[in-house]
Amino acid sequence: xxxxxxxxxxxxxxxxxxxxxxxxxxxxxxxxxxxxxxxxxxxxxxxxxxxxxxxxxxxxxxxxxxxxxxxxxxxxxxxxxxxxxxxxxxxxxxxxxxxxxxxxxxxxx
Amino acid sequence: xxxxxxxxxxxxxxxxxxxxxxxxxxxxxxxxxxxxxxxxxxxxxxxxxxxxxxxxxxxxxxxxxxxxxxxxxxxxxxxxxxxxxxxxxxxxxxxxxxxxxxxxxxxxxxxxx
Numbered sequence: 183x184x185x186x187x188x189x190x191x192x193x194x195x196x197x198x199x200x201x202x203x204x205x206x207x208x209x210x211x212x213x214x215x216x217x218x219x220x221x222x223x224x225x226x227x228x229x230x231x232x233x234x235x236x237x238x239x240x241x242x243x244x245x246x247x248x249x250x251x252x253x254x255x256x257x258x259x260x261x262x263x264x265x266x267x268x269x270x271x272x273x274x275x276x277x278x279x280x281x282x283x284x285x286x287x288x289x290x291x
Numbered sequence: 292x293x294x295x296x297x298x299x300x301x302x303x304x305x306x307x308x309x310x311x312x313x314x315x316x317x318x319x320x321x322x323x324x325x326x327x328x329x330x331x332x333x334x335x336x337x338x339x340x341x342x343x344x345x346x347x348x349x350x351x352x353x354x355x356x357x358x359x360x361x362x363x364x365x366x367x368x369x370x371x372x373x374x375x376x377x378x379x380x381x382x383x384x385x386x387x388x389x390x391x392x393x394x395x396x397x398x399x400x401x402x403x404x
Contacts, residue, residue, distance in 0.1 A: 215392065225381065227392035268333065277322060277341060278349060279393065281334040 185209050188269050188282035195289050201256040203285045205269030208250065215279060216243050216254050217268040225268075228254075259289045294318055297382050297396040305404055310369040312399050314382030316362075322385040323365040324393065325349075325357060327378040334381065340365055372403045 189204045205214070216228040229236050229243040231252075236243050240259075245252040256263055266286050270279040294317030304310055314323060324339040326349075336349030338357040346357050354376060356368045369376055382396040 217395075223379065223398050225383075225395035225398075227394065230392050270334075278324075278336055278339060283331070283333040 185273075185280050186269055186271055186282040188267075188285050190285060191283065192286045193288070195259050195287070197260060197289055197291050199259050199289075201259050201263075201287065201289075203254045203267050203269075203287070205252045205254070205282055206250060207252075207269075207271045207280075209271070209273045209280075211247075211250075211271040212274050213272040214245055214252050215270040215272070216252075217270060219266040219268060219284070221265065228267075256287075261289045261291050264288045295382060295384055295394060295396040297380075297399050299399060300397065301400045303402045303404065304372055306373055307371050310372050310401065310403075312367040312380055312382075312401070314365045314367070314384075314396060316365075316384045318384060318386075318394070319362060320384040320386050320394075321362075322387070323359065324383040324385070325355075325365065325367045326381045326383065327351065327376075328381060328398075329378050337367065337380075372401075374403050377401060377403045 185208050187206045195201055213232045215230050217225055218228050219225045231245050240257045242255040266284040268284045269282040272279055296315045298313045325337040326334045328334050335351045337351055337355050338349055340346045340359040358366045380399045383393040385391050385393045
């Protein structure tokens with residue numbers, strides 16, 4: 183079983199819809215990262231969080247440490263949000279990240 | 292954008308040849324990472340460095356070696372490339388390991404025939 187599981191693997195939405203991507207992990211962590219990979223391949227860090235909630239524009243990330251679960255929400259989705267969203271966790275032991283397999287999002291106009 | 296440059300961006304080579312990928316940063320960050328990304332596997336850590344001449348293995352380090360002789364450069368070497376090492380390779384940097392966001396380079400697409 184992978185340490186980091188994301189769901190869904192693929193998601194298609196209509197422009198304007200509210201989107202939720204989920205990340206569950208099985209180890210104790212000190213931080214969780216959400217990343218975005220554009221169709222051209224570039225990877226951008228969106229959030230790093232260890233508790234509670236963070237918001238940036240139309241993106242909201244939440245984490246529940248007790249339940250070992252994080253969600254990434256996109257409000258008023260737009261075709262330019264189409265990308266692969268990747269969850270990664272830093273466990274308590276070291277300086278490395280373990281990555282989920284990614285969620286491929288397509289937002290149709 | 293964080294100053295990270297990967298070179299080359301694309302490379303095609305033959306099985307058995309040596310290959311070196313370079314990651315250059317202008318941010319003076321302590322940590323540097325090499326990942327590979329393959330369909331069905333996501334990003335996997337090959338090696339990372341926590342300072343000049345200080346490196347450690349990741350989860351898929353077999354067949355790869357690294358060197359960091361200067362803060363700004365982190366080299367990944369495939370001593371004798373195999374077809375299983377065909378992948379997209381990403382370099383990333385971070386100020387303080389997993390406590391800070393990682394900034395990624397644009398990737399190197401490596402094909403080994």
